[in-house]
Amino acid sequence: MxxxxxxxxxxxxxxxxxxxxxxxxxxxxxxxxxxxxxxxxxxxxxxxxxxxxxxxxxxxxxxxxxxxxxxxxxxxxxxxxxxxxxxxxxxxxxxxxxxxxxxxxxxxxxxxxxxxxxxxxxxxxxxxxxxxxxxxxxxxxxxxxxxxxxxxxxxxxxxxxxxxxxxxxxxxxxxxxxxxxxxxxxxxxxMRGIADGIFAVQPSGVYRGPLADAARALAQCVEGVRAARRNLVEAAATIRAIDFDGSLGRRVDVILQPIDRRYAFPETDDDASARTQGSSVAWRLALLFGLYAAAFPYVANFAIDREPEGIAAAWAPVLPLLAELAAACLGALAGATRAGRNGGALLAFALLFGVCVGATYWCRDYGVFIALRCGAGLSAGFVAAALLCRYRLDIRPRELATLLIFAALFAAPLLAGLYGEAIGRRSGFLLLGIVTVVAAPFIAVGMGASENGATARAASRFGRGDVLLGMAVLPAAAMILVELPIGVGFDDYLSGGGAIALLAAAALAAPALSPLACAAAMLAAAAVLHLPVPYPGVSVFAACALLGLAAGGMFKQIVDAANRPWIAIAVGVAGGLALIGALRHAELPFAYLAAAAALVVIAVNLAGRHRPATAGAA
Structure with a gap:
């Protein structure tokens, strides 16, 4: 240089x-x-x-x-x-x-x-x-x-x-x-590459505005330089063709060699083009997660009203969610295979997702409701995994997580609470299903085939960071999926959706926190819920803010050190659902769950200080 x-x-x-x-x-x-x-x-x-x-x-x-x-x-x-x-x-x-x-x-x-x-x-x-x-x-x-x-x-x-x-x-x-x-x-x-002599331009990914105009002007200039080089190479080839004794070729080499050493003209970067195309997948994922999470304020309280026979009342709101989570994991495993690269299968599962959600409007039976939620979870998991594994996203993992949390746990529950108050719970399922069916082509169609999917991380054991992340997610998931829908959000969907949105806002705004600070936030949430307060409704919202602070702070602190963060989150959600069902069966308050998760975080953190750091440890 x-x-x-x-x-x-x-x-x-x-x-x-x-x-x-x-x-x-x-x-x-x-x-x-x-x-x-x-x-x-x-x-x-x-x-x-x-x-x-x-x-x-x-x-x-x-x-x-x-x-x-x-x-x-x-x-x-x-x-x-x-x-x-x-x-x-x-x-x-x-x-x-x-x-x-x-x-x-x-x-x-x-x-x-x-x-x-x-x-x-x-x-x-x-x-x-x-x-x-x-x-x-x-x-x-x-x-x-x-x-x-x-x-x-x-x-x-x-x-x-x-x-x-x-x-x-x-x-x-x-x-x-x-x-x-x-x-x-x-x-x-x-620009830096051209200053270093590398004449290659990546697709900008924007089509309007000063930046797009500058990128097009730069591409035209680079294309002019590349055309001049092609003309020079063709002229040199013509000279060599008529050079019988090699003298002219040696003179041409004296001219071309300094140019080749100083400047580079790489071929078009197809991988960059695939990443640019894959960036739009983030918006499709946000729409998919938002539509899926818009049912969170309804599922548990809808399950209670189905009056299942032979199932304890404490487990009635939990079993559909556990079955749905298992189906979503199976769908994600299927979507990550070659089947997820089939555009027709992607569209079919997106439509199935909308049909399963909308059909809840006519559901009167508890078993049918579980089947519909399993269908929704299976299809949503398939589509999400297919999109994630099909394209290499030009977006940082934390930015993608922020986008999905904003869409799924902030915007969607608030919107669900508003139209739940306006048209009711059953009609809310129907409206959500119709919107999903209409949005299915946008989610699944129009993406060119790409083999530049995200590669799986190297297989490794569950580490200390995974355990801490799962424990931070556990009480927040139980609060969002069960405690709020059958509590303050049972008859007041707007309050339930608002509490979920408050938890998400706290998670998005939370800084990276140490495990002990996250445990302190969870213990504070347990105390707020357990101790008598003048206004019980306020305590629920305060607990949501504290649990969101703990989950968001732990995620930002641990996610880079966790071996399998997404599996840890799924395990945390499953554990939260199972534990809240057990607590309800034993007629114990939710505060015990938050306190137990905090104690596990403290124990794991203290145990990690007395052993040598290993790969994947936080």
């Missing part, structure tokens, strides 16, 4: 941090969606509030007249109101069972309170007169009924705005990381 080669070193300035446009676009989209929804809701409330208020007052008046008539009947029978038994429980029961009524009070003729369901009851007065005795029933009408429902609507609107902003920001971030930054790295590598 010449001494002045550094002069040709390209310099690319970065005028703003890479996270700034992501943050700005996410905030703008969230504000636009939130503001638009707020204005629509306010307009609807403005038009409907008078009618609703009138309906509430009419309903409260009807209740008041009926109750006043009952007291008048008692007075007509000669029973003094002060001696009438059970007046306050009667009024309280009426108020609780009448959504139009907030409170009720019974007053004597002098205005003194005989009985009341709340302090300072004010509202419509209904006179009671019979048997020469007078009294008054006061009915406080409830605020318009829509106020109660609107609380959930406002929460749903906030979740929608958050989801829209997060998805928009995530798309910008991942487009930048998956397309712009790799294309920029390839362009800079080409």
């Amino acid at each position: 010449p001494p002045d080669a550094a002069v040709h070193e390209p310099h690319v300035s970065d005028p703003m941090p890479s996270w700034l446009p992501v943050l700005l676009i996410g905030m703008v989209v969230a504000l636009v969606v939130g503001l638009g929804g707020y204005l629509f809701l306010q307009a609807g409330l403005h038009r409907s509030a008078p009618t609703l208020e009138q309906a509430t007052r009419t309903g409260a008046a009807a209740v008041g007249q009926a109750v006043a008539g009952q007291f008048a009947h008692a007075l007509a029978l000669g029973i003094p109101l002060a001696e009438l038994p059970g007046v306050e429980p009667y009024l309280r029961r009426i108020a609780e069972n009448s959504p139009q009524v907030e409170g009720m009070a019974l007053l004597d003729a002098d205005g003194r309170t005989i009985s009341s369901t709340m302090q300072g009851t004010e509202g419509t007065r209904f006179p009671i007169s019979a048997g020469g005795t007078r009294a008054t029933l006061v009915v406080a009408p409830e605020t318009p009924l829509i106020d109660r429902a609107m609380r959930r609507v406002w929460i749903a609107l906030a979740a929608t705005a958050l989801l829209a902003g997060a998805v928009a920001g995530g798309l910008v971030a991942f487009v930048t990381r998956l397309h712009q930054e790799p294309a920029q790295r390839r362009f800079l590598a080409d």
Whole structure:
């Protein structure tokens, strides 16, 4: 390389941090969606509030007249109101069972309170007169009924705005990381190669914008140089053809040899082209994982409602998930073979995935539900493994894991919670199945055949890092798949999906943590769930954040040192499902599972300090 080669070193300035446009676009989209929804809701409330208020007052008046008539009947029978038994429980029961009524009070003729369901009851007065005795029933009408429902609507609107902003920001971030930054790295590598005398240009992978224009201009310049070299080689061949004594050939060699030593003209890099094509597979994987995980808030609570015969209630929500996990692993093994390279098989399994999910709408039997979930797991595992093993992705493993976690555990559960609240659980399965069938061609079709698949890692035993990673995933998986769907998310799908999204957000934001720090986070989650707190719902969300912090921190710390990280994650999920089933059977709280996993992490970490480090140890 010449001494002045550094002069040709390209310099690319970065005028703003890479996270700034992501943050700005996410905030703008969230504000636009939130503001638009707020204005629509306010307009609807403005038009409907008078009618609703009138309906509430009419309903409260009807209740008041009926109750006043009952007291008048008692007075007509000669029973003094002060001696009438059970007046306050009667009024309280009426108020609780009448959504139009907030409170009720019974007053004597002098205005003194005989009985009341709340302090300072004010509202419509209904006179009671019979048997020469007078009294008054006061009915406080409830605020318009829509106020109660609107609380959930406002929460749903906030979740929608958050989801829209997060998805928009995530798309910008991942487009930048998956397309712009790799294309920029390839362009800079080409520039450095040309400065070193290597005239080869890799496919940029982008088709618009300044970077694409610069890459095309560079390719045209390189093609001009390559054409000049071809002309020179052809001219030299012509000279050698008419050179009978070799003198001209020696003179030509004097000209060509310095050029050949200084400059290189490699052939087209087909492998780089395959990697560029394979980059789009990351988006297909994200869509596949998102569609698959969108059913997480529904599966366990749907299984409970099937009322299986001969199976303990504690295991009812767990068995379909265990069977589905086993089927997904079998599908992944099949997809990693030569069968996964068949485009027709890939499309067939993608369609089967959608059919199995959508058919749950008509499912009434527990056994059929398990069969449908096994079909969904088998087909999704086949498609995912086929895509991963068919192409060499031009994306770092951690970036791919971040994309899949964002799609599967943040965006999908929030979206599932929103449409679950809107159309219900069974219709949610049907909608999810229809979307999957429509998306199947995009997932499975349009990819050229490629033998540049990811190669398997060298076979090695399960190491300490694998055990630690599996233990960190174990309580998080049990929380996502079982505890939330049959707990806070059983009737409130939005809360269940929001809790899963919170766990995923904590995992994505978590820094790399030591095993002891992750164990401390899991113990804190167990304490939050086990100790009495004023607001139990808050403790569940706090525990989700702590478990996400532990799982994400352990993954970022251990994944590079683990021998078989994906197998460790699968084993952790299976262990979490089995243990939560056993805990439910023994009627023990979920906190015990998180505490047990934390203790195993501490024990494995301490044991690893007393033995020599081995390959694959963290």
